[in-house]
Amino acid sequence: MTDILEITDLEVTYQRSILALHGVNLRVAKGQITSLLGANGAGKSTTLRAISGFIGLDNARVNAGRVRFLGEDITGLQLPRTIHKGIVLVPERDKVFTNLTVAENLEVVATSREEGSKWQQIEEEIFVYFPRLAKLRNKPAGLLSGGERQMLAIGGALVCRPQLLLIDELSLGLAPVIVDEIIERLREVHAKTELSMLLVEQSAAVAFALASYGFVLENGKVELEGATEDLRSNQKVLDLYLGTGSTGRADYLANARRRFEERANV
Numbered sequence: 001m002t003d004i005l006e007i008t009d010l011e012v013t014y015q016r017s018i019l020a021l022h023g024v025n026l027r028v029a030k031g032q033i034t035s036l037l038g039a040n041g042a043g044k045s046t047t048l049r050a051i052s053g054f055i056g057l058d059n060a061r062v063n064a065g066r067v068r069f070l071g072e073d074i075t076g077l078q079l080p081r082t083i084h085k086g087i088v089l090v091p092e093r094d095k096v097f098t099n100l101t102v103a104e105n106l107e108v109v110a111t112s113r114e115e116g117s118k119w120q121q122i123e124e125e126i127f128v129y130f131p132r133l134a135k136l137r138n139k140p141a142g143l144l145s146g147g148e149r150q151m152l153a154i155g156g157a158l159v160c161r162p163q164l165l166l167i168d169e170l171s172l173g174l175a176p177v178i179v180d181e182i183i184e185r186l187r188e189v190h191a192k193t194e195l196s197m198l199l200v201e202q203s204a205a206v207a208f209a210l211a212s213y214g215f216v217l218e219n220g221k222v223e224l225e226g227a228t229e230d231l232r233s234n235q236k237v238l239d240l241y242l243g244t245g246s247t248g249r250a251d252y253l254a255n256a257r258r259r260f261e262e263r264a265n266v
Ligand SMILES: Nc1ncnc2c1ncn2[C@@H]1O[C@H](COP(=O)(O)OP(=O)(O)OP(=O)(O)O)[C@@H](O)[C@H]1O
Pocket: 014, 015, 018, 019, 020, 038, 039, 040, 041, 042, 043, 044, 045, 046, 047, 058, 202
């Protein structure tokens, strides 16, 4: 199976001194959905930023290692060139323009992609994937629920015609029923387009519902990888990410609570 993305020994520092990634190795197979799990501060978002060219915006730098996309070395490539290559990130925060309507959010992306003349057709395509958005087309994005915003952000990313879609925290802070809906929609997108995806998740259950392969990041390093069916039964994953182990449940709950409180303060 060909890899669309290959990361080798990637090291990233913030502000020249804070080492966030200590030699990350991971791959995304073409046409597959891959997950990246990890606790708070493990380096998941940093990894996605390094791939998608957001890194310069955060005073971060790739110190060592390589990012290869479709065999080409793209280490350190910045926005918007990464988007032109076909790598599109749905970020953790600030996913949508809150003062623009749903339709305008999609239009802005389409026009910036020089597909402006076709934007209505593109918009309709997105509404087929996310019928809920069609009903909300004239509503300001700032008035959408968290789940609806997530759908709009994914819709906006799809307007860019990505070859690799990166999603940072698909399910964080969303009600389970809307998470299920987003999972279903992404499955449909994947079934139709075979779009390669890398999903960063705090919920192993969500990651495993979509991905066929996964990586577990700890303190800036990949500690575990495997097919989803193997990760599902791995004791460490059970303890830390599914909260079903004997000691794991307390850690898992404490971690979830801390993360919730951190987000609530943002
Ligand atoms: N802008 C920044 N400046 C300095 N250090 C940062 C910055 N962003 C992240 N870091 C540090 O880099 C490390 C990795 O952070 P990162 O945000 O990638 O983790 P994460 O796995 O996405 O965590 P979370 O689950 O909380 O989103 C952490 O130690 C974090 O404190």
